[in-house]
Amino acid sequence: MPIRRRELPALAAAAAALLIPGVAQAVPPLAPAAVPPTPPVSPLPREFLWGVSCSGFQAEGHAPDSNWTRYIASGAAVDELRDSVDFHTRYAADIDLAAELGARVFRMSVEWARVQPQPQGWDEAALGFYDNLVARIIEAGMRPMITLDHWVYPGWAWDRGGWRNQGMVEDWLVNARKVVNRYAARDPLWVTFNEPAAYIGTELRIGGISGGEAPAMLDRIAQAHSAIYDTIHRCQPTAMVTSNIxxxxxxxxxxxxxxxxxIGPKIDFVGVDYYFAQRSPDDPATQGGADGPPIWELPVQPQGIYYALRHYSRLFPDRPLFVVENGMATENGKPRPDGYTRSDHLRDTLYWIQCAVADGMKIIGYNYxxxxxxxxxxxxxPRFGLYTVDVLNDPTLARNPTDAVAAYTRLIADGGVSADYRPVRPALDCAVLDSADICAETEPQP
Structure with missing residues (x-):
């Protein structure tokens, strides 16, 4: 059943809770027991698109005026942005790190606030940066996956009301058309909006919209997605476009x-991001009685990705799926108290993706x-990186490999885990991982 419009603000906040510490979420009653079979798995096909992800604002540094720099300047953020990991300067070396893994896709975003700092003007130097970035990705043997909106927009758009303003749709499209016209010839994969429900949740969090304005923001995102989808296909007829969920x-x-x-009629593949299992109903945060735990303490069970992929395979049997984001948070890069390592998590996740493929799900790619x-x-x-960077304490911003670098390199070379691999975290009842309606679904037919 579609969301009732009056419920959207609370539900958007629930979606944001999985990426933003301290936002309570509701958990439905647990589902009946259901554990998928765990047969030996086969390697993923040679054409499988192994990749890595990043986003402009989170990594580039040297940030221009935007909704997020305004929020940080208000003093509400835990840490100042500084220059983040300075991807703006170090992108070439970082792309080389991705290529050394064997990656075939490099997901990035073109920051609207950087390329259009004023309503009537474009920053040609900023556009030149993205020209060089896209070219370097291709030269390194990878395909760009370009995200048009990863939750950040210019300060002047904030001053006009941001997503409160109906004119935001056309303002957004002016920039998006510029980006599409510039890069469509490079044959990228496209993501229009990153995680729209969580985007709405972040705008609620930082004051970009009020609860009553969340339904209008959803409407405007859907309008903008549909319009730019048509533009992309005029410029790049064989384009693959999604808005990752x-x-x-x-x-x-x-x-x-x-x-x-x-937006379902206007996506060419289903982009799915998966991080966490559902929280226990015994957790006081799910009762509205306490703030949620920090993100690195949320329940990590890679098996849940199987059910997420199964759900969207059933909804879109005619379209392929791509895991656009997946990873695991640690606290400042410290070992997790449960001893679960980043490489364990990565191998376990790929095992369940390979199980999904064995069950007939058409999964074409995976980005870490x-x-x-x-x-x-x-x-x-919160640290999610294959390479860890201590922004607050290391002025050199050294990229230090985690244990997952060697693991991911091996997984890419081998096409996933071996046939005799069994997850470090054994299979659980679906009831622990997801809701009754999801658990009751059956596998799509090949």
């Missing part, structure tokens, strides 16, 4: 279905979030 285990249908219904640590929307404490 931030999967909310335990409340996926309630949070994301309305947007999926709106993220290549390096970066600014996680107000804080440097």
């Amino acid at each position: 931030g999967y909310v285990a335990g409340a996926e249908v309630q949070v994301n279905q309305e947007l999926v219904d709106r 979030w993220s290549l390096t640590d970066n600014y996680e929307w107000g804080s440097y404490t």
Whole structure:
């Protein structure tokens, strides 16, 4: 059932809770027991698109005026942005790190605030930076995946009301058309909006919209997506376009279905982001009685990606799926108290993706979030990077490999885990991982 419009603000906040510490979320009743079979798995096909992800604002540094620099300047963020991991200067070396993994896709974003700092003017030097970035990705043997909106827009658009303003749709499209016209000939994959429900949640968090304005923001995102989809296909007829969905285990249908219904006719592949299992109903935060735990303490169970992919395979049997983001947070790069390592998590996740493929799901790619640590929307404490970077304490911003670098390199070379691999975290009842409606679904037919 689509979301009732009056419920959208709370549900958007629930979606944001999976990426933003301290936002409470609701968890539905647990589902009946269901554990998928765990047969030996086969290697992923040679054409599988292995990749890495990053985003402009979170990694580039040297940030121009935007909704997010305004929020940080207000003093509400935990950490100042500084120059993040300085991807703006170090992008060539970082792209080389991705290529050394064997990656075939490099996901990036073109920051609207950087390329259009004034309503009537474009920054040619900023556009030149993205020209060089896209060219370097291609020269390194990878395909760009370009995100048009990763939650950041110019300060002048904020002054006009941001997503409160109906004119935001056309303002957004002016920039998006510029980017599409400039890069369509390079044959990128396209992401229009990063995790729209969580985008709405972040705008609620930073004061870009009020709760009552969340439905209008969803409407405007859907309008902008549909319009730029048509533009992309005029410029690049064989384009592959999506808006990646931030999967909310335990409340996926309630949070994301309305947007999926709106944009579903105009996506060429289904972009799915997966991080966490549902929270236990015994957690006081799910009762509205306490703030949620920090992001690195949210439940990590890679098996849940199987159910997320199965759900969208059933909704879109005619279209392929791509895991646009997946990863695991640690606290300042410290070992997790449960001993679960980044390489364990990566291998376990690929095992369940390979199980999904064995069950007939058409999955064409996987991006790790993220290549390096970066600014996680107000804080440097959550670390997701294959390469860790201590922004607050290391002025050299050294890229230090985690254990997952060697693991991902091996996985890419081998096409995933071996046939005799068994997950470090054994299979659980679906009831622990997701809601009853998701658990009751059956595998799509090959």
